[in-house]
Amino acid sequence: MSDNNKRQLEQQLWNIANTLRGKMDADEFRDYILGFIFYKYLSEKINLYANRILAEDGIKYLDLDEHTAEGRQYLDAIREEALASLGYFLLPSELFSEMARKGNATNQEEGASNFILDELTQVLKHIEQSTMGTESEDDFNKLFEDLDLTSTKLGRTEAAKNDLIAKVLGHLDRIDFKLEDSEADVLGDAYEYLIGQFASGAGxxxxxxxxxxxxxxxxxxxxxxxxxxxxxxxxxxxxxxxxxxxxxxxxxxxxxxxxxxxxxxxxxxxxxxxxxxxxxxxxxxxxxxxxxxxxxxxxxxxxxxxxxxxxxxxxxxxxxxxxxxxxxxxxxxxxxxxxxxxxxxxxxxxxxxxxxxxxxxxxxxxxxxxxxxxxxxxxxxxxxxxxxxxxxxxxxxxxxxxxxxxxxxxxxxxxxxxxxxxxxxxxxxxxxxxxxxxxxxxxxxxxxxxxxxxxxxxxxxxSLAEIRENDFNLNIPRYVDTFEAEAAIDLPQLAAALAALETQMHDTDRVVADFCAELGIAKPF
CATH class of the missing domain: 3.40.50.150 (Vaccinia Virus protein VP39)
Structure with a gap:
């Protein structure tokens, strides 16, 4: 990915982060936006991983039916391999793209977005719970605990909170993290950029x-x-x-x-x-x-x-x-x-x-x-x-x-x-x-x-002897002399310049006096 495209991705993510800026302090909305980016990353990672496993059967992960025996059989196999390789597991219905779609799907009868906060909370818990009893348990334990979707800082009402979160998920869902490009750490660079941006505003x-x-x-x-x-x-x-x-x-x-x-x-x-x-x-x-x-x-x-x-x-x-x-x-x-x-x-x-x-x-x-x-x-x-x-x-x-x-x-x-x-x-x-x-x-x-x-x-x-002589004081100016001597002053030349200036001033005074005499006005000196 070119530097311009990287900067574009960084700016897109920062703009989405600013959707939350008016609601809370920098360190608080940092936890939400970075947490959601991480959730999207986990979703895209496991989706790509599962699609590679299912490629032989010509099936996509999102096409699996979680409610059929055949679908559950596929999911059990993918779960086992994902836990060993990735360290976590997500069902197709729990993927970021699905939650973003549900949150932004309009209910024509009521004219309102679908409510996803409770389901989203459960999905984040399921990610952590999927690792229990495995080698990755400590690495995922309580990883999303700072994403409090019940916080009043997201909105005064449940509907307001839901609308804001759905909006953020929708914006993020439209961004391609390019995870299939294993040679470029595009998202990693963008994540570091965001952390730096938050730090610059966090005092x-x-x-x-x-x-x-x-x-x-x-x-x-x-x-x-x-x-x-x-x-x-x-x-x-x-x-x-x-x-x-x-x-x-x-x-x-x-x-x-x-x-x-x-x-x-x-x-x-x-x-x-x-x-x-x-x-x-x-x-x-x-x-x-x-x-x-x-x-x-x-x-x-x-x-x-x-x-x-x-x-x-x-x-x-x-x-x-x-x-x-x-x-x-x-x-x-x-x-x-x-x-x-x-x-x-x-x-x-x-x-x-x-x-x-x-x-x-x-x-x-x-x-x-x-x-x-x-x-x-x-x-x-x-x-x-x-x-x-x-x-x-x-x-x-x-x-x-x-x-x-x-x-x-x-x-x-x-x-x-x-x-x-x-x-x-x-x-x-x-x-x-x-x-x-x-x-x-x-x-x-x-x-x-x-x-x-x-x-x-x-x-x-x-030398160690030099440091010993300084009583093991390591103050840098004791060892690196940054003093710059001023240029030497030529006193005879300076005296001559002052004398020439004095003569010039007297000549100017005479010219001014002559003008004043011609005009019939008092001299200013």
Whole structure:
């Protein structure tokens, strides 16, 4: 599909989303529109799958009669294969296109649309229930719980709610998702576009589920340096899962995706995002819980780890954590009011010996003292895990304008005698009130990291001795001098210019005085 057609699809979906905009907040109508797009995707996926199975018999899935013995026999066979291959099952009558048709079919006698809310609610439950007792049960459990079709925000009356939902389904039904084109992830790209659009209008809440695409690209390129395939990639604060999926675009294959997310709604969005990007249910393991307090992937190690944790979040910092393998070796815990280094410690614990991790953090982690300074020194001096420190521009994240940095850590570093510092804070574009990384900014940053090349006022490979001299303070200006000397001033030349100007002023005064004398008026000086 061409870029123009992709943009057209994105705009169509955004226009449909705006059908709900006047009814509710951005994060609320996000859950509805993304949920309905996902339902349409599941419907089209199983319809294509069933049609391939039925092709030998010259039958279409929608032509099967669910009420006959023969129809039920076909459906039982398709159900068994679909659960093993796709992980879920939908009857022909439960497909998105059928619900859209029913909702928008006009009853000539009463002049009203058919009521579908109750049936639609049951269909969404049936999708989840179809997976019970199978390998995909955890991946579909309560997946549609945020689609509350009884909410008064959809309308004050049942008829108003029904009309709105039927209208949205009708608009979506007319869009071709091109699922038969296995080479193009058209819908996946459109879904990512919508998530980004919602994030841009969600203010502070955006940080809960979305990392700007340009930053995701940088993190993904950093952790895949020198790799063409990955056994595993992990995000301990995975949000919508976009960052995990971005890593997959940088290599030929990722065998399995792992993630954990605290927010229930965002956790549902991450699972939908995985499935919608055609990641098989056996290829991802996304869990819902507090990563620091209740880690869900105990004792597992991952080849690539990426994260954009909530900046300076609160956590318990309970003394009990000092006996936790993730924190015990450091002797100190991150402060209760700033969990930044707790996330770093968690990620380091899960990092494989041949792995790379890249994490976005606020600048304070580079220089704050106390327990954070102790942890920072341990990572550098005792373990020598820190590979690079990268300063990003301010105001590139939704909901906060603070400057941020990326820490890259490895357990087996190729350049173990130095830490690369990159100051990319002045390399960005600006759109309205938001800064962003341009393609050339990303290319320069990544190339500098991969080649570890020094560049005046941009990058510097600091020796461990140099870092030690700075008391393990990683503040980037200590290592990358961005000072630009002003051009030297030629004082004799400046004096001569001033003298010439003085003479010119006197000449002008004489001319003005002569004119005033001729006119018989007082001089102005």
């Amino acid at each position: 502070k809440k955006a940080g809960e589920f979305y990392t700007p695409q340009e930053v995701s690209k940088v993190l993904a390129k950093l952790v895949t340096t020198g790799k063409t395939q990955l056994k595993s990639v992990y995000d301990p604060t995975c949000g919508s899962g976009s960052l995990l999926l971005r890593v997959a675009k940088e290599v030929k294959e990722v065998s399995k995706f792992y993630g954990q997310e605290l927010n229930r709604t965002t956790y549902n969005l991450a699972r939908m995002n995985m499935i919608l990007h055609d990641v098989h249910f056996q290829q991802f393991d996304i869990r819902q819980d507090d990563t620091l307090e209740h880690p869900q992937h105990l004792d597992q190690q991952f080849e690539a780890i990426v994260a954009n944790p909530p900046f300076s979040a609160n956590w318990s910092a309970s003394p009990l954590h000092l006996s936790d393998d993730r924190f015990s070796q450091y002797g100190k815990l991150a402060p209760a009011s700033k969990a930044d280094f707790a996330f770093v410690q968690h990620m380091v614990h899960h990092l494989a010996e041949n792995g790379t991790m890249a994490v976005v953090l606020p600048h304070g982690v580079l220089f704050r003292g106390g327990a954070e300074g102790h942890i920072r020194q341990y990572l550098i001096e005792d373990r020598n895990y820190l590979d690079a420190v990268i300063g990003l521009p301010a105001n590139i994240f939704y909901g906060t304008s603070i400057p941020t940095c990326i820490l890259v850590l490895k357990k087996c570093r190729e350049q173990a005698d130095s830490v690369l510092f990159i100051d990319a804070s002045q390399h960005f574009g600006r759109e309205k009130t938001q800064n962003y990384l341009r393609p050339e900014d990303i290319e320069k940053l990544v190339a500098t990291y991969r080649e570890r090349r020094p560049e005046a006022r941009y990058s510097h490979a600091a």
